[in-house]
Amino acid sequence: MYAFNNTASAKTFSCWWYDKSEDVEVAIASAYPLSSKTFFLLGDGNYVALDEGDEIRAQSETGATTTVVITVELDARSTVQNFA
Numbered sequence: 027m028y029a030f031n032n033t034a035s036a037k038t039f040s041c042w043w044y045d046k047s048e049d050v051e052v053a054i055a056s057a058y059p060l061s062s063k064t065f066f067l068l069g070d071g072n073y074v075a076l077d078e079g080d081e082i083r084a085q086s087e088t089g090a091t092t093t094v095v096i097t098v099e100l101d102a103r104s105t106v107q108n109f110a
Contacts, residue, residue, distance in 0.1 A: 027068040029084065030093045031060035037090035039066055046079035054082075060092070 029039050039058045042051040058066055076082075076098070086092035 027054075027066075027082065027084075027097075028095045029060070029066040029086075031062060031064055031086075032091040032093060033089070034062050036061045037087040037092070039084070039086050039090075039092055041068075041082060041084040041094075043074065043076070044081040044083055045077075046081070047077060051083070057087075060090075 027041065029041070031037050031039070037060055039060050040056050041054045043054055044051050054068060055066060060066060082096055084092070084094045
């Protein structure tokens with residue numbers, strides 16, 4: 027996940043993993059400070075395994091314009107996609 031602060035001032039960014047099977051939100055970043063035109067990166071060789079129905083939720087501070095990009099790999103055993 028990559029989150030970029032597009033605004034001209036410092037803003038905060040928060041994101042959560044919603045685990046549907048447990049019906050809980052797990053905080054990934056809470057009010058993480060982002061200076062103007064800087065980014066938050068979750069990755070660099072780290073991975074999270076999501077199950078079907080799980081969600082990544084993101085929220086930026088009021089008045090912020092934050093771009094969030096998430097890259098996922100679909101497991102071949104998934105029932106969501108058929109790899110023929």
